[in-house]
Amino acid sequence: MHKENQSTVSEFFLLGLMVGSEKQQLIFMIFLCMYLVTMVGNVLIILAIISDAHLHSPMYFFLANLSFTDICFTTTAVPKMLADMRSQSPSISFAGCLAQMYFFMLLVDLDNFLLAAMAYDRYIAICRPLHYAALLNPKRCALLVVTPWVISNLVSVLHLSLLSHLTFCDQRAIPHFFCDLEPILRLACSDTQINNLLILIIGGAVIFIPFTFILVSYALIGSTVLGVPSAKGKWKTFSTCGSHLSAVSLFYGSIIGVYFLPSSTYSAQRDNVAAVMYTIVTPMMNPFIYSLRNKDMKGALRRLLSRQSLF
Template sequence: MHQGNQTISEFFLLGLTVVSEQQQHIFMLFLCMYLVTIVENLLIILAIINDAHLHSPMYFFLGNLSFTDICFTTTTIPKMLADIQSQSLIISFAGCLTQMYFFMLLVDLDNFFLAAMAYDLNITICHPLHYAALLSPKGCVLLVVTPWVVSNLVSVLYLSLLGLLNFCDQREIPHFFCDLETMLRLACLDTQINDLTILVIGGSVIFIPFTFIFVSYSLIGCTVLRIPSAKGKWKTFSTCGSHFLAVALFYGSIVGVYFPPSSAYSAERDKVAAIMYTVVTPMMKPFRYSLRNKDMKGALRRLLIREIYFWRW
């Protein structure tokens, strides 16, 4: 990137606005949250791989979602923790682009996998007799491969348009990671094309899966209301409610960052919302989606017993 004859090779991440006395507390808090996220998602993936009872479409999607969440948190949190410890604010331009690429890729993948899980739940409750036909192994693979292709194309498009911009002497990024919207505010040139692309392409990538999720849960709600047993209604609503809370938390924080009116922009508010969907939401998803599930708890119990027995001998 050039501004006149000057090549901009690095930026400065300002990170979280905390006083020096609180930095170690913040470091320990986010380190613990990061480790909890990694461990619980890894346990879910291992349980799904090792337990034949979990070899079904629902857990296939859940395993992919857990893998995505591990990568998602790893894209931003370790760098933030390293910056807190080293007091270094520098990130290279190449590093910034790499972080943005994986961040946007994994956010989009989360959208699609949440939609795939809503579709699975919809078929399970509303069309149980057609489950095997509608969610065949080939169909499940297609529902995973297609999001990877689309998300990669969208991320490459964003970065290609960003590469056409020149950046001003202002190189301070008021965030704890390189975010597309924040980077565009540092550009010297008109970013109208970038903004339009984010609105149309980015809006579609978020709006289409969200609409699919909303319609799926609406159909599930209509089906559940026709269940004569109050116990059956409560059990189904409890399962769907856990899923819906995780979805609402994820989409609510994203909309709060990327789709507010420009007059409402606040760097501090963006950081809080970003913490919600980069740290809190990935940590809460396993509790919402699986650790309250009887089959998953049984698989995790068998996995831990097998590992304890192996290490004992």
């Protein structure tokens, strides 16, 4: 088979959500509406947290950062996907593909670390409430956000630097709606053993260490909640974690479905469905998850919208 050095590759073709013309308009409108809801919902969450002094606490600081990350994360893939659905040639340049992969890996890792930071916040609030202000002071909160940015950047650069040494075959069609590392590696003609090993070790660590931290945090929270004497007290204490648990379930369920099921079960359709879940559905649902069951957030949103209506 003819090989070509990857430096001469000009473009790839993203064919993940290419459907018949009779369904294309409907799917385009559905995803456009979902993207707009995601943007509006997360922007409102950020504005409500910034504008309301009652929400100037570590929990909402992490939530504002999660909303910002979700906005960037969705924007990395969805506008290009929508443009491709309206185009007769859903292509992306090699440089554009690398940029999309970089931001995608960076932001998905950030989401992962922020969910772990939010679990830590809930653990301190429930298990060590008297030390909450000291353990989650502004300096530590900033550190819990800045450190993931540094780690996520290093991981993304490492993946892309190894990718730059690969050669690619004539096949340029990617059965995905954005440039993701796994589908790109399947197009390579050269040996991808090191790349796959890096995904398994570094990618696995970046996903499973925070996930394990979340599980341990909730095990300790559960142990503390069981010590609350009344059933009403147990429910009230644990209900503060419900939104976070819902977001964690959505995020990790789809991530594990794409990256950590056995390769023998791989299918492009399964990957696309799971990718839609964590690139579109989860960022869209997070504002609802964190606002509908949160009286403080609902109150802040009402005050924000009422102020806007006066102008």
